[in-house]
Amino acid sequence: GAVVSQHPSRVICKSGTSVKIECRSLDFQATTMFWYRQFPKQSLMLMATSNEGSKATYEQGVEKDKFLINHASLTLSTLTVTSAHPEDSSFYICSASGGGAFQETQYFGPGTRLLVL
Amino acid sequence: KQEVTQIPAALSVPEGENLVLNCSFTDSAIYNLQWFRQDPGKGLTSLLLIQSSQREQTSGRLNASLDKSSGRSTLYIAASQPGDSATYLCAVRQGGSEKLVFGKGTKLTVNP
Secondary structure: OOOEEEEOOEEEEOOOOOEEEEEEEOOOOEEEEEEEEEOOOOOEEEEEEEEOOOOOEEOOOOOOOOEEEEEEEOOEEEEEEOOOOHHHOEEEEEEEEEOHHHOOOOEEOOOEEEEEO | OOOEEEEOOEEEEEOOOOEEEEEEEOOOOEEEEEEEEEOOOOOEEEEEEEEOOOOEEEEOOEEEEEEOOOOEEEEEEOOOOHHHOEEEEEEEEEOOOOOEEEOOOEEEEEEO
16 A cells, blocks of 8 residues: 555656646545655755645745646645756655555655756 | 754675664654665655654664664664665654655665
8 A cells, every 4th residue: 555656757858848747646545745856866855745725835945936736636746847947857756645544654656857958 | 953864875785794874863853763765766665664752663684773862763784685775765754744854865785
């Protein structure tokens, strides 16, 4: 149990375009989802936390207008990188937690590698 | 602000060796501490989770200890194997928060 998927696993886009990344909890209801980014040889940095049906809470320094997060259902959250630039190239990882047995930790997706040319 | 430090940043050992990875954190008011494994270009796999009231957790060849008062945790890997090669991340969850704060990880290479 507690499987989280991400799509796509890898995306290459041109500078100035927008990219949407999906995060799904496959076998549990995710009341909270988290979005991280990870630069090479660096740790995971939390970008934002989203609760189903409400606006996301962004960490300091993360532009909410650039990284749009939608958590419309208990199994799906999306991250849209708007007007992507090469410096947005990174590894984006989502995680999810839920109620009951799924509240003690976060369950991580496999990540999405974004390359902006 | 919680800060998590992992030492060493990289470690290379011969197969069969026992080894210890270290994690330290600055704020002892944690809810739990977790060790993850990350393979190159992949997501995170949870290895062990230690609640703040616990001293250690074991799973197979892995043993994680927690000394909350001193802000330290160790991950002990017995009889290391080449398949253990990966980056190991330590993360703490603060009391009253769902957020995880990660260390930068220790990149482990086990040579056959």
